[in-house]
Amino acid sequence: MTRSENTGSIDAAAAAAAEEGTSSQRNLTRWQYGLLFALGLTYTAFHLLVLNVFPIETWSFRILHVAGALVIGFAIVAACTPPAEQRRRRWALELIPMVLTGGLALYALGTVALAHALRAFQGLDAQSMPPWLFPSFAWALVAATVLGILFAWVFRPRSDRIGWYDWSLMAASLSVAGYLLFHLAALQFRAGVLPTQPDFWVSVAGILLILELTRRVAGMALVVIAAVFILYGFIGPWLPGVLEHSGYAADRFFTYLYTDNGILGPTTAVSSTYIVLFIAFAAFLQASKVGDYFVNFAFAAAGRARGGPAKVAIFASGLMGMINGTSAGNVVATGSLTIPLMKRVGYKPRSAAAIEAAASTGGQIMPPVMGAGAFIMAEVTGIPYTELVIAALIPAVLYFASVYFMVDMEASKLGMKGLPSKDLPRLGALLRQVYLFAPILILIGALFLGYSVIRAGTVALMSAVVVSWLTPFRLGPMGAARALELAARMSIQLIAVCACAGIIVGVIGLTGVGLRFSSMLLSVAENSQLLALVFAMGISVLLGMGMPTTAAYAVAASVVAPGLVQMGVQPLVAHFFVFYFSVISAITPPVALAAYAGAAISGSEPMRTSVTAFKVGLAAFIVPFIFFYHPTLLMQGEWWQIAQSLVTSLVGVYLLAAAAQGWFFGRAPWLARGLLFAGALSLISGGLITDALGLSTAAVLLFWQLRFARGRGEGTPAASSEAT
Incomplete structure (x- = not known):
């Protein structure tokens, strides 16, 4: 693979993403x-300036952050997939809906602009405004919003221009x-009271x-969950x-x-600062x-090894996945390159897709960025970000x-075998x-030198x-402008997801309801702490199915983590759990978005x-x-422990x-696999006795496999292929 060919493949992967x-x-x-x-460039530049140079009031910043994402999102993402062939528009049918919806949207926008103008030039406050102003504005706004969402489905969108209904939603x-x-x-003071x-x-x-924007960029799963929670507020x-x-x-x-208890709260706080910055x-x-x-470096380092493309997928997906914040998106970005190469060296389509899905999902737990999850955790728990990054190292x-x-x-x-040189x-x-690794190294170094996350990200x-x-x-002024605009496009999905969360x-x-779930966990833990953990695991996975990582953790941190803390678990351990x-949840059947994205590329059966x-990420x-049970895996304890x-x-x-895999220096029979699994659990658990038991089991099985499996010829590739 030449450099130019590889670059072309990556560009294709980005397009596929x-x-x-x-x-x-x-x-x-x-x-x-x-x-x-211009909108994308202004949006990202606005965030960088506010975060580093000209801070503004918190609510104002988050309101503008969400509004800008909505405007850009409705501009670039249609309500449904545009038809491959553009049909002739039936303007006679669209004229009345367009005039009605557009007129209402323009009235709402013009009315609120008038209010701001009266305040700026005549010094009027809200009580001094004409009594008809805001009531009529509110009705026009709601009507324009509902009609815009409805007509975006009724009239098929075009792929090369913004529909009038989306202009209405942008104005709304x-x-x-x-x-x-x-x-x-x-x-x-008065909202919610x-x-x-x-x-x-x-x-x-x-x-x-x-x-509506969340549905367009992230699918129906999160929207349905949000709708269920809204319904729960009334029933x-x-x-x-x-x-x-x-x-x-x-x-x-x-x-x-x-308010800052909901949409303008912790999730939007993270998206308006850390997510925009790191994207x-x-x-x-x-x-x-x-x-x-x-x-390229991953290919050069691991491409020649047996199964080289799969090992490349692990390294490359881990590096890119920790930054881009979405498991499925990372699968497509790197998987478009690695999955075909994995198939080329002998991996089955299903295995190739699964390996890429597991590696891309792992990027979300990879320090120092952890797909924005660490930032939300720091916001929710108050634990310093650098402490979270250190704790995440060994599990990753x-x-x-x-x-x-x-x-x-x-x-x-x-x-x-690997790929040819x-x-x-x-x-x-x-x-x-x-030296091209310098930005990542500078980011890590700045964090551990005591810089704030925002300042470290800006320096990087x-x-x-x-x-x-x-x-x-080389990035000149125009190249930097393109990067700023690209950042706005890339961040829309996560911003919408955070607002919906x-x-x-x-x-x-x-x-x-979060406190009630905590009480339920406590009552379960009275009988069995392990059962309570399994229950917490099930809720976390269930909440995450079909949802991006950021939203899944934000919801689970509100529902499950408080219960674990009440059980006496350290907040760090509870939130990492x-x-x-x-x-x-991105690789957990039956709704495994990362695996489904990989299956679409490899042509394998999704389920x-x-x-x-699931097996690869076990x-x-x-x-x-x-x-x-043993927090030493989170760097909690003495250095020797x-x-x-x-x-x-x-x-x-x-x-x-x-x-x-059923392979331990040769094909391992089912009894040996059972003993290997027991030995694995003993060694991972962290106690001295269990470690000794696990090492003894491994030594006995190693002797057995080297003595008998090799003796039967099962340690050779040819024999193993026949056995398989």
């Missing part, structure tokens, strides 16, 4: 493309922000807009047991959700081709070691460009620009692929239980991989 993440994404042309470019998004900013001081009718209708319109009085609550008036309920960092790496260097090493061992054993079992980048040439972003000057892809978090806080299971991905289902846990756990995940 965009297509997979949002298949209804538009490719705008002419002046609309220029407008979107600006109107919501304009109203909230105008009444900001009053809303901070004594709201006005316009407050209520504006909140309803804002929530509808967020749900609580008729529900049994722990689900019962007294119920809420609609105006109090919806206005409460649009901008990733965009600059991509624009300067430094991201391509990571993949164990996960990727486990995946690597499984890949290597399957390659050995099937007698695979002529198809790979030259390692010597890449080593001379090792600037270093990506500087490093690009040492490559043929804020709705769920708001309902949980208002109804107190639910975080891991929220992440690996079987998800089962295989360590991630065991490790959280171990660090619950941590070192012992690391070494024995690495041996344990090797045995775990051997048990899953």
Whole structure:
């Protein structure tokens, strides 16, 4: 694989990523493309300036953050996939809906603009405004929002331009922000307590807009869950047991959700700061081709090894997945390159897709970025970010070691070889460009030197620009502008997801259902702490199915983690427990989004692929239980205890991989696989006695396999292929 060919493949992967993440994404042309470019550039630059130079009031910043994402999102993502062939528009049918919806949207936008103008030029406050102004504004806004969402489905969209219905939704998004900013001081006191009718209708319109954009960019799963939680806010009085609550008036309920207890709360706090910043960092790496260097380096380092492309997928997906924040999106971005190559060297389509899915999902638990999960955890728990990164190190090493061992054993079992040297980048040439790793190293170094996360991310972003000057892809002013616009596009999905997750978090806080789940966990734990953990695992995985990692963890942290803390678990351990299971829901059947994305590329059957991905990522289902009982895996303890846990756990995940693959220096029969699994659990658990038991089991099995499996000829690739 030549450098140019590899770069071309990566570009194709990036295009496929965009297509997979949002298949209804538009490719705008002419002046609309220029407008979107300007909006994206302004949006990202605004965030970087506010975070580093010109801070503004928190609510104002988050309101503008959500509004900007809604405007850009409705511009670039259609309500459904545009038809391949554009049919002649039937303007006669669209004229009346267009005039009605557009007129209402323009009236709402013009009315709120008038209010701001009267305040700016005549000094009028909200009480001095004409009495008809805000009531009529609210009705027009809600009507424009509902009609815009409806007509976006009735009239098929075009792929190269923004539909009039989406212009209406963009105007409605600006109107919501304009109203909230105008009444900001009053809303901070009266929202959710004594709201006005316009407050209520504006909140309803804002929530509808967020749900619609979330549906467009992330699918129906999260929208359905949010809708269930909203419904729960009203039907609580008729529900049994722990689900019962007294119920809420609609105006109090919806206005409460649009405060810093809900949409403008912790999830949006993270998306408006860390997520935008680190996606901008990733965009600059991509624009300067430094991201391509990571993949090239992985190919040069591991491509020649047996099953080389699979090992490349582990390294490359781990590096890129920790930054881009989505498991399924990372599968498509790197899997479009690695999955065909895995199939080429002998992996079955199902295995190739599963390996890529497991590796990409693991990127979400990979320090220092952890797909934005660490930032939400720091926001929710108050634990310093650097402490979270250190705690995440050993579990991440164990996960990727486990995946690597499984890949290597399957390659050995099937007698695979690596890629020919002529198809790979030259390692010597890449080593001379090792300075391209500088942005990642600067990020890590700045964090541990005591810089804030925002300042460290900004320094790393600037270093990506500087490093690009040492490559043929130097970022000048125009290149930096493209990177800023790309960052806005890349961040829309996560921003919408975080805002939608804020709705769920708001309902949980208002109804107190999280505390009730905590009480349920406590009652279960009185009989069996292990059963309580299994129950917590099930809830975390269930909440995460079909949802992006960020939203899955945000919801699980509100529902499950408090119960574990009440059981006496350290907050760090409790939140890592639910975080891991929220992440690996992406490879957990029956709804395994990362595995399904890989199956679409490899052409394998999705459900079987998800089962295989579950097997490849098996360590991630065991490790959280171990660090619950033995927190040394989270760097909690003396250095010698941590070192012992690391070494024995690495041996344990090797045995775990051997048990899953049925290969331990030769084909392992079912009895040996059972003993390997028991030895793996003993070694990972971290106690001195269990470590001794696990090592003894491994030594006996090793002697047996070397003596008898090799003696039967089962240790050779040819024999193993026949056995398989």
